Amino acid sequence: MREPAVDSLDVYRQDAGLSHAELWLRYFELGGMSTGSELEAYLYGVRAPSTHDHDVIAHALNERFAELGGNYPVGYSEAVGAN
Amino acid sequence: MLGLNSKAGRVVVQCLLQRGLREDGLRRPSRPLRRTRLVAVSTDGTTSRAGHPPAQPQVVRLWVRPQGVAGGAGRPCENEGHGVRDPSTRFAVTTTFSGTEAVLALFGRAEHADAFILGATLDSAIERRPASMVLDLSALDFIGVAGMVAVANAEKRLMEIGATLTIRSPSELVNRLVGMMDIAHMPRLLDGATATGEHLGTKQKAEIPFGATERAHGNPSADFRRVTAMPSDPDVIDGALGLIVELARISVEGADGVSVSLLRHGRLSTVAASDQTVMDMDADQYASGEGPCVDASVQGRGFHAEALAGESRWPTFTPQALGLGINAILSSPLKAFDQPIGALNIYSRRPLAFGPKDQAAAALFAKKASVILSDAGAGASDTQIAFRYQEALRTRKVITLAMGVLMEREGVDEDAAFSDLLRLSLYHGEPLREQAHAVVRSARQPVLGPEFELDA
Numbered sequence: 088m089r090e091p092a093v094d095s096l097d098v099y100r101q102d103a104g105l106s107h108a109e110l111w112l113r114y115f116e117l118g119g120m121s122t123g124s125e126l127e128a129y130l131y132g133v134r135a136p137s138t139h140d141h142d143v144i145a146h147a148l149n150e151r152f153a154e155l156g157g158n159y160p161v162g163y164s165e166a167v168g169a170n
Numbered sequence: 171m172l173g174l175n176s177k178a179g180r181v182v183v184q185c186l187l188q189r190g191l192r193e194d195g196l197r198r199p200s201r202p203l204r205r206t207r208l209v210a211v212s213t214d215g216t217t218s219r220a221g222h223p224p225a226q227p228q229v230v231r232l233w234v235r236p237q238g239v240a241g242g243a244g245r246p247c248e249n250e251g252h253g254v255r256d257p258s259t260r261f262a263v264t265t266t267f268s269g270t271e272a273v274l275a276l277f278g279r280a281e282h283a284d285a286f287i288l289g290a291t292l293d294s295a296i297e298r299r300p301a302s303m304v305l306d307l308s309a310l311d312f313i314g315v316a317g318m319v320a321v322a323n324a325e326k327r328l329m330e331i332g333a334t335l336t337i338r339s340p341s342e343l344v345n346r347l348v349g350m351m352d353i354a355h356m357p358r359l360l361d362g363a364t365a366t367g368e369h370l371g372t373k374q375k376a377e378i379p380f381g382a383t384e385r386a387h388g389n390p391s392a393d394f395r396r397v398t399a400m401p402s403d404p405d406v407i408d409g410a411l412g413l414i415v416e417l418a419r420i421s422v423e424g425a426d427g428v429s430v431s432l433l434r435h436g437r438l439s440t441v442a443a444s445d446q447t448v449m450d451m452d453a454d455q456y457a458s459g460e461g462p463c464v465d466a467s468v469q470g471r472g473f474h475a476e477a478l479a480g481e482s483r484w485p486t487f488t489p490q491a492l493g494l495g496i497n498a499i500l501s502s503p504l505k506a507f508d509q510p511i512g513a514l515n516i517y518s519r520r521p522l523a524f525g526p527k528d529q530a531a532a533a534l535f536a537k538k539a540s541v542i543l544s545d546a547g548a549g550a551s552d553t554q555i556a557f558r559y560q561e562a563l564r565t566r567k568v569i570t571l572a573m574g575v576l577m578e579r580e581g582v583d584e585d586a587a588f589s590d591l592l593r594l595s596l597y598h599g600e601p602l603r604e605q606a607h608a609v610v611r612s613a614r615q616p617v618l619g620p621e622f623e624l625d626a
Contacts, residue, residue, distance in 0.1 A: 118570060
């Protein structure tokens with residue numbers, strides 16, 4: 088288990104080949120409530136997402152990595168306790 | 171303090187109302203300007219003709235705050251020594267002219283919609299042809315991507331008139347955001363990119379000789395971050411693709427020429443190219459309907475012609491390429507929403523020019539270009555995009571329903587219900603939506619406790 092690495096979320100996004108718009112749509116699809124600008128702020132580490140938001144973003148990214156045949160590289164919060 | 175009817179005030183307001191965002195290289199903000207409220211445009215000192223900085227310092231202030239917020243220009247307050255600012259202001263920019271120097275001080279949060287105002291204010295200041303511009307970011311809390319692009323565009327225009335841009339005292343957070351755009355890095359990029367002529371134009375004709383060998387020495391990942399932070403305006407997208415072409419040309423060892431082909435209106439066309447030879451090569455492939463560029467664009471996978479002299483896959487195109495002195499081609503697919511929509515093509519005069527490292531770099535550049543294209547909605551019709559949004563809404567609804575079921579069933583709150591759902595997804599190794607469907611289906615099954623059993 089590890090702390091959410093907020094400052095590296097955008098690196099994951101780039102590795103996943105997702106545009107900001109695509110990631111936001113996936114985040115929204117999973118129930119995310121933040122705006123696109125807020126999401127960008129989370130990705131760049133400008134603002135810290137809530138634990139829930141971090142987990143939604145992490146899972147949106149991880150599902151993309153899974154689609155690409157990879158594993159789930161983005162860590163979740165302790166609330167999920169999955170890694 | 172002068173009001174909206176002052177000469178300088180009119181200039182700025184007209185600039186805001188009339189200047190199209192495309193001219194600034196920015197897309198129209200998702201929240202139109204009318205939803206914000208221009209609180210005040212004020213000037214201190216004298217006005218001057220455009221192109222002639224005033225002898226006396228001149229100050230122009232522009233305040234914007236969300237519509238519906240009470241208060242007005244009559245209630246300014248001191249703001250930590252940074253001048254007058256209405257406390258309810260979301261974003262403000264103050265322009266001060268002192269001799270040939272323009273100082274723009276930004277306050278608050280420069281959200282996406284504010285980039286319009288920021289870009290117009292920067293343009294307005296640049297039109298006075300200052301020798302130098304200082305951007306004071308010490309009181310700026312946040313700047314969005316569009317705002318950063320406005321600043322980058324301003325720097326480009328300042329360079330064109332031989333002026334300098336200095337960024338003063340950005341906060342740590344803003345510094346990180348601006349750093350991602352790599353604005354300070356831009357002169358080096360432009361040294362290479364501007365040599366290709368109008369690199370922000372749609373169809374480019376380069377002036378760099380085909381096969382020029384100069385290489386940039388920088389951090390490609392920083393360049394990527396800058397490029398991928400671009401917004402979706404078509405001109406900016408083509409400009410970003412042009413930048414990718416240039417970065418690929420100077421980064422991939424064997425590259426003598428690079429182009430980007432895109433499927434537009436059912437036809438392939440070259441939207442960015444490093445030189446005329448490459449444009450001709452692409453055109454030959456479109457005309458003959460064969461070649462690695464065409465195949466990569468249609469089939470969505472990479473094609474590598476290591477040595478054209480021994481190539482048999484494209485009998486019409488290969489002799490034409492050889493005739494133009496090309497001996498190796500590496501075409502990597504570009505995709506938007508996972509659909510092939512074009513190719514990044516790298517050409518070399520040398521056979522066997524592209525080793526594994528070059529192929530990996532080409533794939534990386536293609537991936538970055540694909541992100542830009544996806545952001546732009548390239549290759550996707552309005553119907554397809556609408557369908558994707560509908561699909562997202564349906565999934566979101568099912569997930570919300572599943573969370574409700576879990577909240578009722580487990581007696582937990584919303585966040586805990588989502589965490590439960592997430593754990594289920596991870597445990598089963600299935601997408602969250604599948605688990606949500608399963609939970610909702612389970613709720614449909616009648617669970618009859620003793621108190622609900624029907625009498626026989």
